[in-house]
Amino acid sequence: MFFGLLFFLGAIALGALLAAQISGSTSAMMRLGYGFGFWVLVLVSSSFLILGGGGFVFAALRVGTSRERRSALAIQAVNLDLISEAIVQPRDYPFLPSDHDLVNSPGIKLSYRLPTHESPGWRLAAAAAFCLLWTGIAAALLVIAINKALDGKIDAVLTSIVVPFWGVAGWSIWFLVRQMTSLTLLGPTIVEIARHRLQPGQACEVYLSQSGHIELRRFALRLVCEEEATYQQGTDIRVERHRVVDIPLREEARVALEPGQPFEFKTNCSIPVTAMHSFQSSHNRVLWSLRVQACPEGGKPFERSFPIIVFPSGPSPELAATNTSVARPRAVVS
Amino acid sequence: MTPLIRVSFVEPRSLYWPGELLACRYQIDSVDRNELQAVEASVMWQTEGKGEEDMAVHAFQRRVPADTPDGDLGRSSQIETVLPNSPLSYSGVILKIRWRVRIRVFYSKGRELLADLPFQLGDVPDPPAPESSAVSA
Numbered sequence A: 001m002f003f004g005l006l007f008f009l010g011a012i013a014l015g016a017l018l019a020a021q022i023s024g025s026t027s028a029m030m031r032l033g034y035g036f037g038f039w040v041l042v043l044v045s046s047s048f049l050i051l052g053g054g055g056f057v058f059a060a061l062r063v064g065t066s067r068e069r070r071s072a073l074a075i076q077a078v079n080l081d082l083i084s085e086a087i088v089q090p091r092d093y094p095f096l097p098s099d100h101d102l103v104n105s106p107g108i109k110l111s112y113r114l115p116t117h118e119s120p121g122w123r124l125a126a127a128a129a130f131c132l133l134w135t136g137i138a139a140a141l142l143v144i145a146i147n148k149a150l151d152g153k154i155d156a157v158l159t160s161i162v163v164p165f166w167g168v169a170g171w172s173i174w175f176l177v178r179q180m181t182s183l184t185l186l187g188p189t190i191v192e193i194a195r196h197r198l199q200p201g202q203a204c205e206v207y208l209s210q211s212g213h214i215e216l217r218r219f220a221l222r223l224v225c226e227e228e229a230t231y232q233q234g235t236d237i238r239v240e241r242h243r244v245v246d247i248p249l250r251e252e253a254r255v256a257l258e259p260g261q262p263f264e265f266k267t268n269c270s271i272p273v274t275a276m277h278s279f280q281s282s283h284n285r286v287l288w289s290l291r292v293q294a295c296p297e298g299g300k301p302f303e304r305s306f307p308i309i310v311f312p313s314g315p316s317p318e319l320a321a322t323n324t325s326v327a328r329p330r331a332v333v334s
Numbered sequence B: 001m002t003p004l005i006r007v008s009f010v011e012p013r014s015l016y017w018p019g020e021l022l023a024c025r026y027q028i029d030s031v032d033r034n035e036l037q038a039v040e041a042s043v044m045w046q047t048e049g050k051g052e053e054d055m056a057v058h059a060f061q062r063r064v065p066a067d068t069p070d071g072d073l074g075r076s077s078q079i080e081t082v083l084p085n086s087p088l089s090y091s092g093v094i095l096k097i098r099w100r101v102r103i104r105v106f107y108s109k110g111r112e113l114l115a116d117l118p119f120q121l122g123d124v125p126d127p128p129a130p131e132s133s134a135v136s137a
Helices: A002-023 A037-064 A067-078 A082-084 A122-150 A157-185 A319-320
Strands: A186-193 A203-212 A213-233 A236-252 A255-259 A265-269 A284-296 A302-306 B002-008 B020-030 B038-049 B055-063 B077-082 B095-107 B111-121 B133-136
Touching: A067 B038, A067 B055, A067 B095, A122 A157, A157 A186, A157 B095, A186 A302, A203 A213, A203 A255, A203 A284, A213 A265, A213 B095, B002 B095, B002 B111, B020 B038, B020 B095, B020 B111, B038 B077, B055 B077, B077 B133
Parallel strands: none
Antiparallel strands: A186 A203, A203 A265, A213 A236, A213 A255, A213 A284, A236 B133, A284 A302, B002 B020, B020 B077, B038 B055, B038 B095, B095 B111
């Protein structure tokens, strides 16, 4: 309806405009010549025409086409060789997260080095950029305010702006220093696993190395599984997470990190036999990860997350015995 | 007249495993065969729970009168597919994954009717009761 109306308006406007130009209308409203205004009107009415027409055709195509048929067509398109090569996901396991980052990064102590979920470097860069920008603006305002004061003209409005600006600048400097301190005192965390394609009920060896120059009150490595749901609430997009598995793999009460002497250990990690495998769709996920949690002496606790992928258990024992091959989504449209 | 959709598994059970062949028979009754415009059969999964709904079709079949020798879409027909490795059925706390066979009938005057036949893929048990949830914007 909306697109039809848009198309109709665009067609009428463009038609009237062209007709007026061709017929040489004497109306003041229509006397535009072929100047800038004429082409702007042509552009606007043409965009109405194209958007309305496109939307109308798209809506018409959707009428009488079920959600399942559209989904089947989309999956068929994804299965085309060119597209499926571009989409990284374990090919025999639809809707599992990509294991590309995992398999292309060999470890030193064990087979696979886990990529971290978030890079502290980005947070530091963002904090530095914000701090520089804000402090620069605050400094410029301060210089202007001082110059005015020296001239004997105290600007009350400017002064009232400078004070909160410097408040925020002070906070951004403090935050940046804290980020730099935590990044330099607490060095990189390396987590490696011995085995990929872990399934529920299976175990593997985990190696952890934490370097830095700080005293930790508490240090823990945990195996965590979370359900994650993304939904829209009003104009906000919200993400809700619920932890369904939380298994401590190692907990230490006091750890002193010294330069050149990382705190390292190996431990075993077992995926519960009753657990759900990793899953990823547009708005819902099941995420498995190894979480490193540490509480520095006198500092704020931090957590680093290293995602792992848990594959579904194999087919039933009877099927495994007959070595039946398993299927990728086919979505055959006939 | 509203059509009646009969749908059943060829093997009467509701638990299936990845790699197994799922066969489902369906039939449309109580309707004039000339009124049936198309019948779609899908083997699909859908999410339920707190997040926006996601779905994907694993196998899909659409029949129109021209696809049958006598143009009768109401006759018993069958959809079969080898089930995929993932995602398995799951009844989580804020996320559920449900597998089903869906028959959708398009009949006179653009009306549609659908029937779902749920089944379970794999046997992932329910997770423990809720402890804590975190929401972020």
